[in-house]
Amino acid sequence: MGDRGTGKSVAVRALSDLLPEIDVVEGDAFNSSPTDPQLMGPDALEAFKAGTALAATTMKVPMVEVPLGTTEDRICGTIDIEKALAEGVKAYDAGLLARANRGLLYIDEVNLLDDSLVDVVLDSAAGGWNTVEREGISITHPAKFIMIGSGNPEEGELRPQLLDRFGMACNIATIFDQKQRIELVKNRMAYEADPEAFAASCKAETDELKAKISAAQKILPDVTMDRDMALKISGVCALVDVDGLRGDIVVTRAAKALVAYEGRDVVTEDDIKRVIGPCLSHRLRKDPLDTMDGSFKVMLGFNKVFNGSALKDFSAAMEEGVKDPEEEKRKEEEAKAKEEAAAAPKKAGAWGGLPGFGR
Helix, strand or coil: CCCCCCHHHHHHHHHHHHHEEEEEEEECCCCCCCCCCHCCCHHHHHHHHHHCCCCEEEEECCCCCCCCCCHHHHHHEEECCHHHHHHCCCCEEHHHHHCCCCEEEEEEEECHHCCCCCHHHHHHHHEEEEEEEEEEEEEEECCCCEEEEEECCCHCCCHHHCCCCCCCCCECCCCCCCCHHHHHHHHHHHHHHHHHHHHCCCCHHHHHHHHHHHHHHHHHHHCCCCHHHHHHHHHHHHHHHCCCCCHHHHHHHHHHHHHHHHHEEEEEEEEHHHHHHHHHHHCCCCCCCCCCCHHHHHHHHHHHHHHCHHCCCCCHHHHCCCCHHHHHHHHHHHHHHHHHHHHHCCCCCCCCCCCCCCC
């Protein structure tokens, strides 16, 4: 979420170029895996169980966008009218969830998405499967995707149940550094003048990132985390009052992914510190009277738990709660100023108040 015109959508749409290609069954509408039955559509699964060899090919990780004006039929899929009229058979026309299987599902202006469509997407995101029951068609297919959303918070807030489904969140702000702004403008103008030439100029950097991500995918299964670290992560989640267990799970996954991306195999305290803010800040309960930023509150909780004070007397830390150090500092300064004003010598002839009051 962030300011308009900051390149949020551009960054998301470029992700598919950075990810390694995946193996799929040739001509399959569900991007079925040729080897994993849990990632196969109905037709590929039936052929796999029958022992039929599946023709395999490779493709870029699919990036599927959900338009704001779409309908439930287009998201879930519906009957194939063309086949029904031409061949007189009931056939399934795959929707956006089927096309996003094993890929990325992107919702631009996610805070403006219709509530009924939000519920449909959440059902599939929760279980990784989409079930369609309509017009005499009954079908269940895998819908395992990474959901990405973007939007401007000034245009509306996200529903809490949708916000909690996003693993991580970040705030995008406008860049005010002149040199960086000029560089971005020049890059944009160069791309508009010749998109292919600009993409070619970035190919070496893109291939380097793609290779690094591919290597991280191989390292990830071997990344380990001490039990003590996992206990501390749960301690932070409990301290800042995060609902449910998704926060604990996402922080653990994000820390392991970061370690694998950097070519290591053991999670450290610093790794958790780098990811815990984006993983938990959007999960905190909203209090309209609380002016403290969510990420700031999470970092206070992290420091309290990982520095040892919370684990030595966790119940006392819970009762103490998370305080804003800026607010505490302001109160101390105000009290000190009052004491200095009270202790300052009075001018000759000034009224010092009634005896026994004021000091």
